[in-house]
Amino acid sequence: MEQFVIKGGKPLYGTIRVQGAKNAALPILAATLLAGGFHEIRDVPRLSDIDVMDRILRALGVKARWDGNRVKLETSTLKTTRIPEVLMQQMRSSIFLMGPLLARTGEVIVTRPGGCAIGARPIDLHLKGLRLLGAEIQEDHGHIRCSAGKLTGADIHLDLPSVGATENIMMAAVCAEGETVIRNAAREPEIVDLQRFLNRMGADVHGAGTDKVVIRGVRQLHPVSYEIIPDRIVAGTLAVAAVVTGGEILLTHVIPDHMQSTLQLLERAGAQLKSEGDALWVRGGARLKAVGDVVTEPYPGFPTDMQPQIVVLLSLTEGKSKLSEKIFNGRLKHVHELIRMGADLTARDNQVEIRGVPHLSGAVVEATDLRAGAALVTAGLAASGTTHVHGLNHIDRGYERLDATLQLLGGQIQRYHGKVASL
Ligand SMILES: CC(=O)N[C@H]1[C@@H](OP(=O)(O)OP(=O)(O)OC[C@H]2O[C@@H](n3ccc(=O)[nH]c3=O)[C@H](O)[C@@H]2O)O[C@H](CO)[C@@H](O)[C@@H]1O
Numbered sequence: 001m002e003q004f005v006i007k008g009g010k011p012l013y014g015t016i017r018v019q020g021a022k023n024a025a026l027p028i029l030a031a032t033l034l035a036g037g038f039h040e041i042r043d044v045p046r047l048s049d050i051d052v053m054d055r056i057l058r059a060l061g062v063k064a065r066w067d068g069n070r071v072k073l074e075t076s077t078l079k080t081t082r083i084p085e086v087l088m089q090q091m092r093s094s095i096f097l098m099g100p101l102l103a104r105t106g107e108v109i110v111t112r113p114g115g116c117a118i119g120a121r122p123i124d125l126h127l128k129g130l131r132l133l134g135a136e137i138q139e140d141h142g143h144i145r146c147s148a149g150k151l152t153g154a155d156i157h158l159d160l161p162s163v164g165a166t167e168n169i170m171m172a173a174v175c176a177e178g179e180t181v182i183r184n185a186a187r188e189p190e191i192v193d194l195q196r197f198l199n200r201m202g203a204d205v206h207g208a209g210t211d212k213v214v215i216r217g218v219r220q221l222h223p224v225s226y227e228i229i230p231d232r233i234v235a236g237t238l239a240v241a242a243v244v245t246g247g248e249i250l251l252t253h254v255i256p257d258h259m260q261s262t263l264q265l266l267e268r269a270g271a272q273l274k275s276e277g278d279a280l281w282v283r284g285g286a287r288l289k290a291v292g293d294v295v296t297e298p299y300p301g302f303p304t305d306m307q308p309q310i311v312v313l314l315s316l317t318e319g320k321s322k323l324s325e326k327i328f329n330g331r332l333k334h335v336h337e338l339i340r341m342g343a344d345l346t347a348r349d350n351q352v353e354i355r356g357v358p359h360l361s362g363a364v365v366e367a368t369d370l371r372a373g374a375a376l377v378t379a380g381l382a383a384s385g386t387t388h389v390h391g392l393n394h395i396d397r398g399y400e401r402l403d404a405t406l407q408l409l410g411g412q413i414q415r416y417h418g419k420v421a422s423l
């Protein structure tokens with residue numbers, strides 16, 4: 001089993017170009033299936049979730065050729081609409097194949113998707129949207145068969161603003177007959193990126209970024225060359241790491257506008273920030289201040305994907321804060337691990353009470369999900385002594401060579417296979 005060994009207490013300094021966004025790349029790679037031909041997608045982060053998407057596309061018959069962060073996909077060779085169960089269960093984003101395959105071929109066979117253990121993650125809204133577009137859905141022994149002779153535009157109200165359901169319905173509806181309206185749609189920047197990608201392919205979608213997305217069905221789409229937006233959560237994670245270590249970093253290839261709620265929170269805690277164009281300068285410094293209540297919300301509110309990292313930062317402030325996780329009902333597993341590192345936290349009913357401490361200390365900890373892992377690495381960088389972070393498979397889902405990135409900033413972090421001599 002792999003682990004990170006981190007010698008903490010060293011401020012991060014330097015410049016990093018932020019990777020492309022996982023949560024934009026995954027639906028866009030799935031959406032390439034909508035048009036047969038040669039696509040080129042650039043700035044795709046090399047992550048294990050992207051590898052799974054690559055394996056699914058290949059299993060469907062797509063030919064993929066990688067060159068660094070660029071992939072060329074030949075999608076006219078599609079040969080099946082059944083996604084292998086073993087791949088389906090490796091990540092949540094396998095569900096993104098449903099909309100495009102249904103739109104292109106009129107059929108898709110999947111199982112329920114896997115993903116990090118951060119709470120119940122049903123797919124009822126995805127299925128509701130596809131049914132309203134005219135799909136017939138049968139579930140039998142865990143297999144979901146979705147078919148439609150013809151998809152027809154519909155008025156779809158989402159009971160809650162699900163990012164994935166908004167995207168899946170957008171992809172299913174681009175070639176449906178007539179107009180589809182998604183109401184109470186999620187507004188995340190990655191949905192705007194998907195809209196831009198679909199429109200480049202010849203679709204007619206507008207409203208992404210608001211709570212009403214309108215899709216007018218078109219007859220045909222064509223393949224394109226496209227660049228993925230920067231990852232606002234990776235940028236936020238690195239910003240928090242700089243602040244808690246008392247360092248100073250420059251992030252390039254960021255869209256600060258996508259990070260407003262995170263940046264406001266960092267400023268309230270006492271970090272110094274400056275943004276210009278696609279660059280963001282971040283400096284930690286004097287003792288950080290508590291910020292009161294933080295609540296995770298759909299965009300543009302404070303993102304759940306930054307919640308564990310912010311718990312680390314708030315653990316190191318002077319005073320008390322309270323964090324409420326409102327998106328997922330099981331996303332506080334890092335709290336127990338942070339307590340082992342000396343944080344003074346009490347978790348109950350998806351809420352954490354945080355009493356700031358002057359410092360954390362190294363411990364052996366386990367990443368139970370992607371952002372919990374990022375938070376533990378961040379804590380390890382700030383802590384005195386040595387931290388061992390296990391469960392790197394979760395971290396590798398979302399961060400492209402996180403150890404190498406942090407080393408470039410002067411972080412003392414090494415990846416080891418197998419056992420390592422004790423602290
Ligand atoms: C690949 C990707 O983009 N992942 C992001 C996406 O996940 P994902 O798209 O899975 O998250 P959703 O926005 O769908 O989930 C939000 C809430 O809606 C619930 N829900 C969702 C779908 C459904 O059919 N029924 C239902 O009840 C979920 O359980 C959750 O409580 O948005 C999340 C919320 O910002 C982020 O944490 C993930 O990083």
Ligand SMILES: C=C(OP(=O)(O)O)C(=O)O
Binds near residue numbers: 023092305
């Ligand atoms: C929960 C996350 O991703 P996914 O939806 O892919 O599980 C995340 O990126 O933090």
